[in-house]
Amino acid sequence: MIRIGARAHDFGTLSSDELSATMAGHGLSCAQLALNKAISGLNLKRGDLNPGLAWAIGQAFQRNNVQIAVLGCYINPIHPDEGPRSELLGFFKDHLRIVRDLGGSVVGLETGTPNADYAPDPNTGSEATFQSLLRSIGELVRAAESLGGLVAVEAVTHHTISTPAKMKRLLDEIQSENLVVIHDPVNLINADNHEDQARMIEEPFQLYGDRIAIIHAKDFTMKDGACRQVPTGFGELDYARLCSLLAKHKPGISILLEESGPDTVAHCLSHIQKHWPS
Secondary structure: OOOOEEEHHHHOOEOOOHHHHHHHHOOOOOEEEHHHHHHOOOOOOOOOOOHHHHHHEEEEEOOOOEEEEEOOOOOOOOOHHHHHHHHHHHHHHHHHOOOOOOOOOEEEEOOOOOOOOOOOOOOOOOOOHHHHHHHHHHHHHHHHHHOOOOOEEEEEOOOOOOOHHHHHHHHHHHHOOEEEEEEOHHHHHOOHHHHHHHHHHHHHHHHHHEEEOOOOOOOOEEEOOEEEEOOOOOOOOHHHHHHHHHHHHOOOOOOHHHHHHHHHHHHHHHHHHHHHOO
């Protein structure tokens, strides 16, 4: 069974009905939904989310048979200033509070840098930064445990959680079934390790395969010594290896395209289907 979706905002900022119908029309069965990016007319702030709004949006997606696999709330959980950081964590908790009204359970985020604007920082890999992240993710997971949602963390090479080993440490430190992982192999690949992509694909399954809840699918190319992200099937990622692992260990998992949209989605779908074990 293959379930492929995409980031909803890659298909426009539209009404819930128009957006979910557009995605279904491209053969997509699930979505990562960032409300302010994807749903027209919304500019939500902390305290604005409510069950009625969530139910109406969720019903529109259900009418078009598109599952909201991830509710995206990509805050910086280690914002350097306490006041804004508290507001951001509160906004994430708002998402946890209403995700089930949307028909979902997973709220996703990345792990940030010590800069307010997410810019790269030499202290991102420090122990102090990890401890700051641990406090923030711990606070979100405690909320998820009481609200019945799942906090899904995504690693990125230049963020606080930048390797499978660091993700494993985060999971071990927090020890909660309400903390899960969005596995994006390309996010773990950079100019220094691109020749070792097999490890970037496989190691998360070895270290915490039971906690992988969502797959992000894109591709990468190397040009002039730099790693560039591109749509699935337009680069060098070993999709045969990834699809084999998914078919064996994660039947029915939501695979969400990134770096794709209406012009490339057909090629991306075909590429994944071509490499799926028969």
